[in-house]
Amino acid sequence: MFRRRFFSTNASNFTFFSPKPGGRRRPPWPVKQVTKSNFSDSLNELNNRIINSDFVAISLQNTGSYSSRWHRILPFDTAETAYLKAKYAAEKFQILQFAVCPFSVRASNKLTAHPFNFHLFPRDEFKLGMPCYSFSCQPSYLASMAKEDFDFNNCIYDGISYLSRAQELEVKRQISTSVSSGYVAQSSSTLRSVADNVFVERIKSRVGHWIKACKRSAMKTDDALVSSLRKLILGCEEYGSRPSLNIDVCSERQVQLVFEMVKTQYENVVPLAVAAKGGGTQSVRVVLTSSKEDTVLLEKELQDMEEEQSKHVRGFREVIDLISTSQKPVVTHNSLNDFTSIHSKFLSPLPPTMDEFRSSLHSVFPDILDVNHLMKEVGLLNKCTNLPAAIFHLKRKFFAPTEIEIPQKASVEDSNNHGHNVVRVGELFAKLCFILKITPETVLKTDGSSLKRHLNVFNLDSDNLQDSNETDDISIWTNSPRKISINNLVFLWGFRNGTSAGNLKNLLCKSSDVLSENDVFDVRLVDKNCAVIVFWKNGLSKWFLDAIGSGDGLMKLASEGMMAAGYESYKRVCNSDILGSDLAGSLEVERVLEDDTEESAEVYWNSELMINFDDL
Known part of the structure; x- marks a missing residue:
């Protein structure tokens, strides 16, 4: 018997509801569900699966998309505006599920898959204010997840936390309890000053006396009081079972001097840097070992401790690092939206331009394959709004039998609907390779393969990653291959609510003799309050903007409150934080801001109003 759990937020607490239990079909594929409680064990298993597979499929479940x-x-978005929209969504919504599926496809079109579904929730594990996320949720997305029996309680309380690479560096800088032997004492290129020599000799004498005292104490037995007094006078402490001594330092220069002195003068003494709360080094702790073997053992313990702490800091990003390190091609169904979210949450803040994003992402994931681009090859892209629809249309039009094998077993708790999409990504990839006569296991090793040109493509109108110089030619309508310059596009708003594209085109035709000619322009609605006009003749868009702005020739339209803007205004809206609920409002705000900027370009100067500080 299964129960679906829902949550609602009320002030600072959660209220839980359990609807009546109902029957459901057993899902076709066992997907391993991974939370904080079984994360460590699952990492080793996932790593082995990735090593023994040819590809890694991913699928994200966010709290919203737009x-x-x-x-x-x-369709009329350039690569740059498409990236800016994806960037806005990635920064606004949160990832709650991240499905990973290492898989291989053999010549018999047999897909061997190993799906994992990771449940994520951003949490400040170290109470340092990092990460401090606020994110939006769309009710339709949450409702869809609830229908799939998503356990919101499990996500919130047992979801895996994470830090991006940029955040990890900041957290490590702030953690005050970390002790590291990894401080690299660089050989000083400058001569030691008198103060340096005095400091080194003082510390050398102190450490020497402390070592002798420790050895004397080991040779004779004192009562507890005498032993405690000796430790108090010498400043001796214990690091585990080994004696240690803390040396206060005032600068990184003194840290360097202590490390150099200890490593050159004392064989069985290990120096450790103790981090300060605000960054830097608070002190140097020297630990006395009993032998060379004990020194090696201590250094191994320190390395293990630092690695364990690093894993705890990274959290789910350990999975991202595993995929990145493997250098295996990553297969996805929506590369631009998925990887802007991945970059934003697990790498660093998204850069301002598409070219910078491509460069940054390529250094982490060198090979990315989007099945949408393979769908374009077989001419079914426009009919496929989601993965099930894509597979359905593919089965209807092509014969591409695929045998799916999932060797792993799932418990009753693991056998639910979460993570099935990532298996479908692999299935769709296998079918497309079969239809296009591509051999997956050898395709990426062949320079002239047909799949190579689909690597690292984030814009459906581009052919490869090297097309980084954005062109002005775009597709206007989804079903039309016709291309046109963005300079021939105009956005129009201010017309009556409910006006259809056809009525708006008739109104424009009647407003001017220039627009009444046959096939000089077309109109489509972007949303209910804004339309896009495409002019098929060069120069008409500029004429239209000038005419409606001045009222010449289009007085009636202007008097009715209609306004227009070119593609540059649309790009500025996409590149700003004013993405309102409708495009017309956003363009209007952008127009006001642009007018204010132009007006503020000139200022009035009055020297009599200046304050002369010399007179004060």
């Missing part, structure tokens, strides 16, 4: 219809990536 707030308004026009926030989606539209």
Whole structure:
């Protein structure tokens, strides 16, 4: 018997609801569900699966994807505006599930898959204010997850936390309890000053006396009081079972001097840097070992401790690092949206431009394959809004039998609907390779393979990663291969609510003799309050913007409150934080801001109002 759990937020606490239990079909594939409680054990298993597979499929479940219809990536978006929209969504919504599926496809079109579904929740594990996320949720996405029996309680209380690479560096700098032997004492290129020599000799004498005292104490037995007094006078402590001594330092220069002195003068003494709370080094702790073997053992213990702490800091990002280190091609169904989210959450803040994003991402994931681009090869892209629809249409049009084998077993708790999409990504990839006569296990080793040109493509109108110089030619409508310059596009708003594209086109035709000619322009609605006009003749878009702005020739439209803007205004809206619920409002705000900027370019100067500080 299974129960679905829902949560609702009320002030600072959660209220839980359990609807009536109902029957459900047993899912076709066992997907291993991974939370904080079984994360460590699952990492080793996942690593082995990745090593023994040819590809890694991924699928993300976010709390939303776009707030308004026009926030989606539209046919007339350039690579740059598409990236800016994806960047906005990645920074706004949160990842709650991250499915990973190492898989291989053999010549018999047999897919061997190993799906894992990781449950994530951002949590400040170290109470340092990091990460401090606020994110948006769309009810439709949460409702869809609830229908799939997603356990929100399990996600919140047992979800895996994480830090990006940039955040990890900051957290390590702030953690005050970390002790490390990894401080690299660089040989000083400058001569020691008198103060340096005095400091080194003082510390050398202190450490020497402390070592002799420790050896004397080991040779004779004193009562507890005498032993405690000796430790108090010498400043001696214990590091585990070994004696240690703390040496206060005032600068990184003194840390360097202590490390150099200890490593050159004393064989069985290990120096450790103790980090300060605000960064830097608070003190140097020297630990006395009993032999060379004990020194090696201590250094091994320190390395293990640092690695364990690093894993705890990284959290789920350990999975990202495993995929990255393997250098295996990553297969996805929506590369731009998925990888902007991955970059934002697990690497570093998203860069401002598409080219910078590509460069940064390519250094971590050198080979990315989007099955959407393979769908374009077989001419079914426009009919496929999701993975089940893509597989359904593929089965109807092509014969591409695929045998799916999942060797791993799942317990009753693991056998649910989460993570099935990542298996479908692998299935769709296998079917497309079969249809396109591509041999997956050898394709990436062949320079002239047909799949090579689909690597690292984030824009459906591009052919490869090298097309980084954005062109002005874009597709206007989804079903039309016709290309046109972005300079021929105009956005129009201010018309009556409910006006259709056809009525708007008739209104424009009647407004001017220039627009009444046959086939000089076309109109489509972006949302209910804004339309895009495409002019098929060069120069008409500029004429239209000038005419409606001045009222010449289009007085009636202007008097009715219609306004227009070119593609540059649309790009500025996409590159700002003013992505409102409708495009018309955003363009209007952008127009006001642009006017304010132009007005503020000139200022009035009055020397009499200046304050002369020499007179004060």
